[in-house]
Amino acid sequence: MERHLILAFESSCDETSVAVIENGEKILSNIVATQIKSHQRFGGVVPEVASRHHIEQITDCIDLAMSEASVTYDDLSAVAVTYGPGLVGALLIGVTAAKTVAYAHDLPLIPVNHMAGHIYAARYVKPIEFPALALLVSGGHTELVYLAGPGQFEIIGETRDDAAGEAYDKIGRVLGINYPAGKEVDRLAHLGKDAFNFPRAMDDSDSFDFSFSGLKSAFINTVHHADQIGETLNREDLAASFQQAVVDVLADKTVRALDAYPVKQLILAGGVAANQGLRDRLDSELKAFENVDFIKAPLKLCGDNAAMIGAAGYVGYQLKQFGDMSLNADPSLEF
Ligand code: KG4
Ligand code: ZN
Numbered sequence: 501m502e503r504h505l506i507l508a509f510e511s512s513c514d515e516t517s518v519a520v521i522e523n524g525e526k527i528l529s530n531i532v533a534t535q536i537k538s539h540q541r542f543g544g545v546v547p548e549v550a551s552r553h554h555i556e557q558i559t560d561c562i563d564l565a566m567s568e569a570s571v572t573y574d575d576l577s578a579v580a581v582t583y584g585p586g587l588v589g590a591l592l593i594g595v596t597a598a599k600t601v602a603y604a605h606d607l608p609l610i611p612v613n614h615m616a617g618h619i620y621a622a623r624y625v626k627p628i629e630f631p632a633l634a635l636l637v638s639g640g641h642t643e644l645v646y647l648a649g650p651g652q653f654e655i656i657g658e659t660r661d662d663a664a665g666e667a668y669d670k671i672g673r674v675l676g677i678n679y680p681a682g683k684e685v686d687r688l689a690h691l692g693k694d695a696f697n698f699p700r701a702m703d704d705s706d707s708f709d710f711s712f713s714g715l716k717s718a719f720i721n722t723v724h725h726a727d728q729i730g731e732t733l734n735r736e737d738l739a740a741s742f743q744q745a746v747v748d749v750l751a752d753k754t755v756r757a758l759d760a761y762p763v764k765q766l767i768l769a770g771g772v773a774a775n776q777g778l779r780d781r782l783d784s785e786l787k788a789f790e791n792v793d794f795i796k797a798p799l800k801l802c803g804d805n806a807a808m809i810g811a812a813g814y815v816g817y818q819l820k821q822f823g824d825m826s827l828n829a830d831p832s833l834e835f
Contacts, residue, residue: 504577506817507565507601508810509558511594512586512614513639514545516557519806520569520576524814525623528569530807533557540678544669551589558597565806573605580610580813582617583823584833585640591829599825610816611823612809613833615641616653618769620815621797621808629764629793635754637778638770639665639680642750644708644757645835647767650815653835656757657708664746665772667712671719671742675735686775689743692736696722698745700752708757715745743777751781758789765793774802 503522510517519530535553539545566572581598584591602609619634630652634645642659662670665682672681675688698718701711719742726733758766766789768782779796786794801808816822 504814504817505569505571505575506610506810506813507562507576507579508612508806508813509579509581509594509598510614510617510804510806510809511554511558511590512582512584513590513804514539514550514553515804516554516561516593517804517806518558518561518565519810520565520571521807521810521814524811524817525627527624527807527810528571529565530805531561531564531568532805533561536680543673543679545587547587547589550587551593554590554593558593562597562601573601576605576607578608578610578813578817580612580809580816582614582809583611583827584614584830586614586829586831588829588831591831595827595829599827603825608817609823609827610813610821611827612812612816613835614804614809615643615645615835617808617812618797619645619647619767620811621769621801621805622767622795623811624798624801624807625795628767631761631763632765632767633754633757633761633763634767634769635750635773635782636770637664637750637768637772639663639669639772641770642710642712644753646761646763651819651821655835656761657710657753659710659712661711661713662716664710664712664750665770667716667746668772670716674720674723675738680771682772682775685739685743686777688736688739689777690740692734692738692740694741694744695734695737696741698741700745700749703749703752708753710749710753712746715742743775747775747777747781750778751785754782755785758792763792765795767795767797769797769802771803773797774799
């Protein structure tokens with residue numbers, strides 16, 4: 501088989517990442533420079549700080565990705581880059597770097613949607629078979645996506661307010677957990693029980709849309725009320741109750757979507773796909789769907805990284821969906 505190497509870039513939020521991917525399926529290198537420490541004291545990502553870090557990190561990331569993969573620019577077939585959605589200043593650094601490499605080495609440029617990238621992280625487990633359904637849960641998005649074929653994405657449900665990851669980060673703050681709080685809330689949740697019975701918004705509705713802001717407010721009000729009357733609530737139980745409400749809604753909607761859309765695969769992807777409670781719950785729900793193959797994005801590739809962009813970029817490469825030097829960042833890019 502011919503060897504096609506893609507140099508992939510990701511800089512949509514707070515990770516600067518560059519990867520070299522072979523035939524969209526093999527990671528030769530995947531350098532991820534995280535900026536989380538710089539944003540933690542602000543309780544979230546500060547866009548201007550993110551852009552500055554991307555500028556400082558990007559050339560080192562390119563050099564490291566190329567040397568770790570033991571390749572030269574002559575070996576590359578194309579350059580792929582996230583051009584949205586995300587923070588505009590952050591995206592622009594990756595887009596500019598990718599355009600520069602493509603221009604300097606006369607390589608085709610492949611624009612990649614960050615959310616498509618998250619889905620394609622599953623490609624490192626096994627090839628994606630169509631039709632497929634993806635539950636895409638990240639810090640900025642919560643979506644059920646129907647994939648009819650390569651490059652064909654249709655959102656069948658999405659959050660009407662907060663994304664699941666955003667809700668994790670906001671309630672984590674109330675528990676005194678540093679940004680991003682998801683992983684630690686997940687850990688605490690496993691030590692507690694669902695004692696608070698928080699609301700499961702839209703769980704009974706036929707729509708595949710989600711809503712997490714009511715749950716977030718219920719959580720915050722519960723903690724503040726307890727503070728006011730001098731009561732201390734059990735943190736593990738709070739985390740477990742929150743997580744159970746999130747997982748119930750995500751799992752119930754996914755199961756209903758699988759009933760409505762016969763598919764070959766269910767893909768779980770995005771930062772919140774690392775959630776152990778969600779992975780376990782879907783594992784058990786999927787036992788009832790014998791003909792559906794459940795693919796969880798590898799834990800190490802759930803968060804933002806360029807390897808997933810390289811996998812999605814390879815699809816764009818095969819479909820010849822090339823961009824040119826006019827490519828711009830699109831902060832609110834949709835499928
Ligand atoms: O996909 P991602 O890395 O960035 C975006 O594109 O948004 O997702 C980051 C989000 C954060 O909100 C973080 O708290 C959440 O993923 N997260 C988790 C877990 N690990 C990361 N949420 C719940 N459980 C986890 N284990
Ligand atoms: Zn992401």
